[in-house]
Amino acid sequence: MIRGTVLINRDICKGCELCIAACPQDSLGLSDQINRHGYRYVQLVQDNCTGCINCALVCPDCAITVYQEPRAKAKSSAQRVPAL
């Protein structure tokens, strides 16, 4: 399983929950705390994120940065040997 994680900008998150619904790993949940705008912001609730970026793609406020373990070097597009 590829490992990843997310960084949520809690100051601009509006707690819409769309990322929670989009996460195939159920990694995200609402905090009990509110941010300065009065919204319950989203946080990681399980350390099982794969870095699939689904949550970031549906976030209307662009509040999510996604990280992932580097994939095996040979598979990265820069290093792939062109098929002859």
Added chain:
Amino acid sequence: MESAATTNHMEIVYERPVTLTDTPMHYCPGCGHGVVHRVLMEVINEMGIQDRTVGVAPVGCSVFAYNYMNVDMQEAAHGRASAVATGIKRVLPEKYVYSYQGDGDLAAIGTGETIHTVNRGENILMIFINNAIYGMTGGQMAPTSILGQVTSTTPYGRKSDLNGFPLKITDLVTQLPGAYYVTRQSVHTAAAVRKLKKAIEASFKYQPLKKGTCFIEVVSNCPSGWKMTPIEANAWMEKNMFPLYPIGDLKVPKQN
């Protein structure tokens, strides 16, 4: 910042594009406008055309789009975005020009401009956010509101004898000879967002060919106007809007 795993050895696979300003958006929680803004700005960033792109903002909830989109922007009078974009494109034909409008803007007060812009085959991208309501002014019926839809001006639901039928303006402009690429997309899932991104990319790639207008309808939501949570709104949209406004291409360029 919450992060259970350490990011030290990890690489960033998604981050906010530089083409979106740092200004927090004023939209209601879960509003599709934010997603469309972001996807549009991602494409402009990835294509490296930030300094060669001019956008035109509408009147409606997205009236402040110019505060978020980090490209040259012009605000248009209500409904006139495609006419303003026409002028910009004709004076600066080497620029990538797009208009961004809601359904009240594009399909009610701006119907004339919309039809004639596409009929002239202006070489611009028109982005049309169909949330079936006037979001900004308090949730009044829009031309695109569906039959039976409860809005503040149709409290008993839209009735065809009293309020007319939903206007499928995207189907209408598809018939016009100036339309080069017409598609209807959405932003309610990660897969839908990826498809919208491809459609925007294709539209900007077509623009220098000078073959006509690219028109993208995004079937979107208005959780506040519909009086639903964002999750409920997206489910309502899928169930009630997609049958009338089916997702997919309406006109694709012919292969040479």
